[in-house]
Amino acid sequence: MREVDVLILGGGLSGLSTAYHLAQPSRQTCLVVEKEARVGGTAGSRQRGGFVFDHGAHLLHLHHPYGKKLVRSLLRGNLVKVQRSAWIYLQDCYARYPFQANTHGLPRSVVVDCLAGAWRAAQRSHPGGDSSFADWSRALFGEGVCRHFMFPYNRKLWGVAPERLTSRWTGRFVPRPALDEVLCGALLDQKKGFGYNSFFYYPKKGGSQALADALAARLAAGCILVDSPVISVDLDARVAQIQGLGAVRYRKLVNTLPLPEFIDLSGPWPAQVRAARRRLRHASVWCLNLGVGRPDASGKHWIYFPEKKYPFCRAGIYSNFSATSAPTGASAFYIEVSRPGGAAVDLKALGKQVLSGLLRCGLLRPKDRLLVKDWVRIPYGYVIDDFEREPALKVLFGHLGRRGIESIGRYGGWKYSFMEEALLDGKSCAERLAGR
Numbered sequence: 001m002r003e004v005d006v007l008i009l010g011g012g013l014s015g016l017s018t019a020y021h022l023a024q025p026s027r028q029t030c031l032v033v034e035k036e037a038r039v040g041g042t043a044g045s046r047q048r049g050g051f052v053f054d055h056g057a058h059l060l061h062l063h064h065p066y067g068k069k070l071v072r073s074l075l076r077g078n079l080v081k082v083q084r085s086a087w088i089y090l091q092d093c094y095a096r097y098p099f100q101a102n103t104h105g106l107p108r109s110v111v112v113d114c115l116a117g118a119w120r121a122a123q124r125s126h127p128g129g130d131s132s133f134a135d136w137s138r139a140l141f142g143e144g145v146c147r148h149f150m151f152p153y154n155r156k157l158w159g160v161a162p163e164r165l166t167s168r169w170t171g172r173f174v175p176r177p178a179l180d181e182v183l184c185g186a187l188l189d190q191k192k193g194f195g196y197n198s199f200f201y202y203p204k205k206g207g208s209q210a211l212a213d214a215l216a217a218r219l220a221a222g223c224i225l226v227d228s229p230v231i232s233v234d235l236d237a238r239v240a241q242i243q244g245l246g247a248v249r250y251r252k253l254v255n256t257l258p259l260p261e262f263i264d265l266s267g268p269w270p271a272q273v274r275a276a277r278r279r280l281r282h283a284s285v286w287c288l289n290l291g292v293g294r295p296d297a298s299g300k301h302w303i304y305f306p307e308k309k310y311p312f313c314r315a316g317i318y319s320n321f322s323a324t325s326a327p328t329g330a331s332a333f334y335i336e337v338s339r340p341g342g343a344a345v346d347l348k349a350l351g352k353q354v355l356s357g358l359l360r361c362g363l364l365r366p367k368d369r370l371l372v373k374d375w376v377r378i379p380y381g382y383v384i385d386d387f388e389r390e391p392a393l394k395v396l397f398g399h400l401g402r403r404g405i406e407s408i409g410r411y412g413g414w415k416y417s418f419m420e421e422a423l424l425d426g427k428s429c430a431e432r433l434a435g436r
Helices: 013-023 065-075 108-122 133-141 143-158 179-187 209-217 259-265 271-277 347-361 389-402 419-433
Strands: 002-009 030-033 045-048 051-054 080-083 086-090 093-096 199-202 230-234 239-242 246-255 282-292 302-304 314-317 331-340 370-383 405-407
Touching: 002 013, 013 030, 013 209, 013 419, 030 246, 045 209, 045 282, 045 370, 051 282, 051 331, 051 370, 065 209, 065 419, 086 143, 108 133, 108 143, 108 179, 133 143, 143 331, 230 259, 246 419, 259 271, 271 389, 282 347, 331 347, 347 370, 389 405, 405 419
Parallel strands: 002 030, 002 246, 086 302, 246 405
Antiparallel strands: 045 051, 080 199, 086 093, 230 239, 239 246, 282 331, 282 370, 302 314, 314 331
């Protein structure tokens, strides 16, 4: 039986970061086990027919001094800073993102409705405490913005009514413009950057996979096992069964797998843990990657689609992040469709609906040659922050803590986060494990 000091389940960014930071000052032996044939998890990439496709858009938003330093040291010269070009497509018109600050260019009736609602909202006090996303949005943006974008888009993305979502997740993710900025964005094509992602970083070559590979390359030989899914974890014996390897005894355990999956394959757990696990909800994402035999001249990075007539919630162009994502004279597109977690999907029928929608909005043209068509399923796309999540996590993390188990990252921590946060989660976890 193999024995290690620290066993890390999952070779995504948070798991790799934990191993990387453990290795710096520590003598602890460490093993990362990853079920896929490559590291990176959902922040990985795949190559098809000369195109590089990520698992949906994975961009680097670097705000923490250490996060910037780490990414730059890992990618060295393979990193470019990009000014965001994000849009909303509504009623056959384009408006800049974020919608609540940029209604210029939309039909006059939409602009007037949004401005009137924003004015009325500015006269009222904002809801306090643990409000729903619906109440929070109405109070900050007004009925017009909610009616035309906030409610239909978020209902499409999360798969639940806005009244069921909390407002906790909005934090850095939903910009809150002042009333004068809303007015300016209705009258003029303002190009002010709003929000945490007004610009982003992206690898020049290799897609988002480049970052995971760079992290993995810094680890000792034999520290990472790919093609090695976790079968079960006996928490009492501190032994994990790994496919292809067998039993591994550990002193400390780090989980980065989706929290419900980890609870299901580990144990023993009391009934209250199983009950709390059943209260966790998520949305799955089906991403259609397309290699198109035409260069894209729009310069757009991604577009949001709030209307029901489009089955996808977001579409974007990887080759506008980096030209190396597509062969010369071609473009790499990604189209994201969100569905309730575990829902069955007829990919043939969905594919027809998606292509029809892309033609209708003009992202695809009738004479376009589709060189590559590649579906990617992301079973755990978005954690749903409903009113069940926080009480459930309190129970789950209480029991995990008593077992001495670290559960981190976007899915191990069961939260809405981005790539830099996954790297920093790994650093903090390594410091706790090392007693620093």
